[in-house]
Amino acid sequence: MDLYEYQAKELFARHGVPVPRGRVASTPEEARSIAEELRAPVVVKAQVKTGGRGKAGGIRPAPGPSSTEAEARHVIGMDIKRHIARTVLVEQATVPFEEYYAAYLVDRADRTFLAMVSARGGMDIEEVAATDPGALVRMPIDPVRGVDREIALELAARAALPEDVREAVAGVLVRLWQVMVEEDALLVEVNPLACTADGRVLALDGKVTLDAGAGFRHDHEALADPAEGEGLEAVARARKLNYVKLDGEVGVIGNGAGLVMSTLDVVAYAGRGFGGVRPANFLDIGGGASAQVMADALDTVLADPGVRSVLVNVFGGITACDAVADGVVAALRMLGERGLSRPVVVRLDGNNAEAGRAILAAARHPRVRVVTTMDDAAELAARLAAA
Ligand SMILES: Nc1ncnc2c1ncn2[C@@H]1O[C@H](COP(=O)(O)OP(=O)(O)OP(=O)(O)O)[C@@H](O)[C@H]1O
Ligand SMILES: [Mg+2]
Incomplete structure (x- = not known):
């Protein structure tokens, strides 16, 4: 988890690393009142999780409260390498020797x-x-x-x-x-x-x-940023799901870390044929894919607004494919509207795969597509995400 500069500096201060006095603001007015408190020339700094802010004009000196407000108005909302500055750090200007x-x-x-x-x-x-x-x-x-x-x-x-x-x-x-x-x-x-x-x-x-x-x-949870999907990771953790948010469009759910990792690769590869569609997350549901686990998994993946299609890739072992299929059907029912919002491609293989596919076919869910091979499933999921 990457921190914003102001969060990093809070940690530094806790460990006795000297930092300039300052605070974060999300409005120009707030920035002004911080400058009033500091009673000194300040620097208004765009809070984005990328480097090169200075060169992009996101680091601006301000001699007093009213210029601080003006600079903050300029910086808040600024786009720096596709990161929008939602807040600014207002801190005492230090003349570095x-x-x-x-x-x-x-x-x-x-x-x-x-x-x-x-x-x-x-x-x-x-x-x-x-x-x-x-x-x-x-x-x-x-x-x-x-x-x-x-x-x-x-x-x-x-x-x-x-x-x-x-x-x-x-x-x-x-x-x-x-x-x-x-x-x-x-x-x-x-x-x-x-x-x-x-x-x-x-x-x-x-x-x-x-x-x-x-x-x-640690108590690092408070450092997570909902705007960056870190809120999703926190929710997933609370549900005991192994979920990692990525930046793409195809939600991925699988059983076993190795299978999910290779699914990410296959999706990224297939996505190249559709304008660079990429996996939106890693999510390993592990061995016991109960309906509840599957519902939690789908719900987590679909809560990501960037997701345009979902690929469920399961290799039935101890948990057989028919149980997984039952889980998918029940999960979609539990999710209601959200379950209907985006297409779900399911690929089942291994133990009881035939029975699993039959269950999904019989359910005739309008958004579910069943595909037999992993490559074809990835291809379809990528195509649907690009559509
Ligand atoms: N509190 C401050 N007082 C005076 N000057 C500052 C202050 N904070 C930053 N600067 C100046 O602005 C420059 C750029 O700031 P900073 O390094 O924080 O942002 P950056 O450009 O995003 O850096 P990076 O590219 O390393 O991420 C610094 O090198 C420093 O000269
Ligand atoms: Mg720097």
């Missing part, structure tokens, strides 16, 4: 944690990494030892930060590591990590990705 870069991430290729630090932070870090890779220090972090003061100082030295700020930066690096570990994050990135003329070090930006798989250890 220097801008550094610091990040921790899970490096899956190297199967380790990785720290990245650079003396050349700011808005062009991607370019620095591409044109002068030596300026971006990369160091694997031992997960048991983590980042202590000594390691943090080594990072600061290797990145050739000015000697007089290394101690302060190291202190922040240690705390950012605490954010990484204690919040179960997959990514903690600060760009810029600003150093002020009087030697203070603070996070002017923050990007955090939390590991949703570790969500049960």
Whole structure:
């Protein structure tokens, strides 16, 4: 789960990482009153989960309350790389003397944690990494030892930060590591990590990705964003469904993680023939596909407004296909209107597949189409989604 900058900064503050004073606003008037409270020049920052906001004009300085209101009016509703800014962070303007870069991430290729630090932070870090890779220090972090003061100082030295700020930066690096570990994050990135003329070090930006798989250890639910389908994931979790929201149009329901993963691939592949239709989600209903589980699954998938067709792909094993078919029929009845809203393609194979198909055929549901092979089912689901 990706966090907004303001949420990342709230986590930072909880772990003692210095951040500018500020708050999030969803209206220009609210932005104004935050600026009044702060009694200082502020920066109005578009809250979108994508980078390059500065370059897109989503980061705007404002000397006082009325300009803050005007800038917020300009930024709220702004489209930045297809992300609409619904809120702005209004925070105290800090004049950065220097801008550094610091990040921790899970490096899956190297199967380790990785720290990245650079003396050349700011808005062009991607370019620095591409044109002068030596300026971006990369160091694997031992997960048991983590980042202590000594390691943090080594990072600061290797990145050739000015000697007089290394101690302060190291202190922040240690705390950012605490954010990484204690919040179960997959990514903690600060760009810029600003150093002020009087030697203070603070996070002017923050990007955090939390590991949703570790969500049960935290109270991170409040950080979920309904506008991004994260609300759907929370609802699915409460129903004990393994559901992951994706960005496409074909809802996918299957039994067994492996089967669902390959269904996603097959749908994406078939979708290329229909203007790039893609899977809308991952949903594994596991072994016991009772009518209730199937109803919950269909209801969850259909609650996603982006879904235009649904593919139910089940390989009958211990739970036989006739039981699954009964579940689908009962589920659609339970869902009423919502069950009728979009086409559902069902592919059943394995144990009692014939009987399952017969049950679906007999039910004559107007929206259900039964297809025998996985490829054909994916193709039909993609075609219906594109229609
Ligand atoms: N509170 C602040 N006070 C003064 N300047 C700021 C403040 N916040 C941000 N800036 C300036 O605006 C620039 C861009 O801000 P920020 O890094 O938050 O957004 P961004 O462009 O989206 O970054 P990225 O591309 O890394 O996601 C910073 O490099 C910094 O120079
Ligand atoms: Mg930034």
